[in-house]
Amino acid sequence: MTTLTDPPKESFQLSMLIYDTRYRSMTIQIVALIGFMLLIGMIISNTAQNLADLGKEPSFGFLMEPAGYDINQRLIEYTSQSTHLRAAFVGLLNTLLVAFMGCIAATILGVIIGVLRLSKNWLIAQLMSVYVEFFRNVPVLLWIVFTMAILIETLPAPRVFKGVETGSVVFTNRGIYVPEPLFARGLGDFSVFGAFDVSIDLLVILAVLFGGIYAARKVKLRADKTQEATGDRPTTWHIRLGLIVVPTVAVLFALGFYLGYPELKGFNFKGGTHMRNSLIALWLALSLYTAAFIAEIVRAGIMAISHGQTEAAAALGLRSNRIMSLVVLPQALRVIIPPLISNYLNLTKNSSLAIAVGYMDITGTLGGITLNQTGRELETLLLLMLCYLIISLSISAVMNWYNESVKLKER
Amino acid sequence: MSDIGFVRTEMLPEQAPPASAVGIIGWCRANLFSGVVNSIMTLLSLYAVYAVLSFFLPWVFSPTWNAGSLNECREILHAQGKEGHFAGACWGVIRERWIQLMFGFYPKELYWRPILTFALLFVAVIPVLFNMISRRMNWFLLALVVFLATLAFSGIMAWILMIVSGLGALYLAYTLVSVNKTDRAEQLAAGAKRLPNPLMFTAAFPFIFPWLLWGGSFWLPIGAALGFVLGYVAYTVLARSIGGLVGLIGGVVAAAVWWLFLVGGFASIAESILPLSIEAVQSRKFGGFMLSITIGVVAIVGSLPLGIVLALGRQSDLMIVKALCVGFIEFIRGVPLITLLFVASTLLNVFMPPGTNFDIILRVLIMVTLFAAAYMAEVVRGGLAALPTGQYEGADSLGLNYWQAQRLVIMPQALKISIPGIVSTFIGVFKDTTLVSIIGLLDPLGLSNAIRADANWNGVVWELYGFIALLFFVFCFSMSRYSMYLERKLQTGHK
Structure with a gap:
């Protein structure tokens, strides 16, 4: 009879740190961490040394000093006496504004182009391919300066409109003037932390609008339930439309809503909302450029849905627009959303090229004039990167949440 | 009997499809005018294409190639009766400045260096990008590029390089023409020596690239390359005697020490023994x-x-x-x-x-x-x-x-x-x-x-x-x- 003995207890040896797979990963990680710490420590000590030599102790005190420069396109009150911090905030809002406008325009344009690229009409499909290749293969910075040049060179100067009846929208080489919404019986402004004002009128209108949309959704859900229970779908579109439109119009009426039209006074237009060339150029160029990418994404998403799905839906007796909205799009969206997110992110990051046309976004204010005036490279660039990181991470968080909600629910 | 008066006894020959379903007409009907909406869209896009081209083509084809300034362009266009902002392109600026758009302010007499660099770059990436051309072809291209480059400058080194690369290119071209693929395959099977892998040149190229563009001593890129050799030698020696991970660390440390502290001294000593440098060009x-x-x-x-x-x-x-x-x-x-x-x-x-x-x-x-x-x-x-x-x-x-x-x-x-x-x-x-x-x-x-x-x-x-x-x-x-x-x-x- 044989007896089994325990294997001899191994004592820990130093070489096991390298040769034993149980410890090796630990060793590698600790070495990597130490290396990383050394690198960071070296950079920090170098930076401290260099900045001390230059006589620039790192501090963020400059943010509270008066900026001393003007920002012509702004969403909140700002004068050249305001602080650098406020200038940065104005810039941040400008970045968000152009990114928001750009994302919407690029999505609309991209979806149209992507669908048309799949058109059975040969000519249209070819034209759309040309558009996509043309915009994708030329740098976006070139498109931005190009659009700016077109706006400046081709549109008429404001003085051309002297004595001419202008429409409600005026295109000049100084920018586009659109009617501005004004309220005869406005509720005034509401100050947030004393930092900037938000129009109460706007908040009320938005609240009513979203309330209407919410109610309309409820009605639709009830109609869906009725349809599932009885098979008959009650006609609800007029109720839903009414729920959205009537209260909003009523509120607008109550506030005394009217449009302020731009008028030529002296050498320039007064009244109306002035969208400067730089904003328009940046917006157009970013939208057109990103639309080319979104078009490809949409096309790939639609093509990823197998033809059997469309045919099966047709066999069920659905009409082609219902096939699109009920069968193809919900499935295609799953393919489309993730790359769409990264294109929104790209658009937001590309909006930093505003500096090339003089649109004062956060790169132009904080990373541009503030940096040059104060000479605080380290602090301004850290803040600038932090802002962009926060924007990027929040966009991807929101979109990932949406992505999660439309994902295939597997069991 | 039956009332059938006529029964066909043989099949009818196949008929040609109707003219409206084949050929250009059929294609147009299927792809451009397959319905009312489609037809309208086709016509609209045709009009759009026409509008863009009729604006764009006259602008592009304007005879301003030799103009020396924007005013000259305007005069030429004026003489043709064209006025206004979009009368025609002023291509004189491209003719005068395209070299600058290509090379910036790189010294004129040294233009051959970036050209040679990018030609060599092309040769270096061919074996990576396309594996369908033979080794002989690769080396032939390399010899040819070097030969053409040597035409640009003089000196004993250049002459030697020119003769060597020219003869090499000629020989390779001769073998390329005279020996066809199947013969070559037989030769290889019989044990003929193959040319070295062209990837060798690809590996060496990253060291040649900065030297050609920025100039300076040739010993610097050689020193940088020696760092890799040193690291590799240290790795193999240590790995054999002590162990893999130690060898890896030793190799990296040896190479890093070489690059950080020794390579400058090596380059200047070697330069003083055998000067091999070309004119340095500043980054700006x-x-x-x-x-x-x-x-x-x-x-x-x-x-x-x-x-x-x-x-x-x-x-x-x-x-x-x-x-x-x-x-x-x-x-x-x-x-x-x-x-x-x-x-x-x-x-x-x-x-x-x-x-x-x-x-x-x-x-x-x-x-x-x-x-x-x-x-x-x-x-x-x-x-x-x-x-x-x-x-x-x-x-x-x-x-x-x-x-x-x-x-x-x-x-x-x-x-x-x-x-x-x-x-x-x-x-x-x-x-x-x-x-x-x-x-x-x-x-x-x-x-x-x-x-x-x-x-x-x-x-x-x-x-x-x-x-x-x-x-x-x-x-x-x-x-x-x-x-x-x-x-x-x-x-x-x-x-």
């Missing part, structure tokens, strides 16, 4: 497409290995390594390139030990490479994630260790899957090189502003932008077509 003279291509190529070549390492780190089980990689990738991807370029232009010197002051182009190269590497890492990670787990398990079950498994099983497949993403990252990086104009480097876009500052060409916009856009389009479009070709070539799955 770089410009135009030469600069764009330099930044693009360096970023592309540097970002691929770095990106693969980052992707592996992000996929690894080692928690700290993974956290470092994720942090780096997400940080770089979360900020715009322009902020990184600001860092390059203002901060990178501050991060370095006091007293270091290295060149702006080098700093830009570092930042653009890091930027591209983060994007590349995400692309490669996508490829790694797309591989079925069975591949990893299969490699493990064969007893391969981590690096063997990555090298032999995982990476070839993962990289193949990620080709479209890799190439579109390349295209993106190449397009993003225009951003360096914002921090004051003279890339084509920066130069176009400089050209407009000239009194002769003040006001020229469309011609310059159009020319730059066209060149970028040609580069990027051909890259994307190449990626499609590569996808087809590497397609091993069943369709």
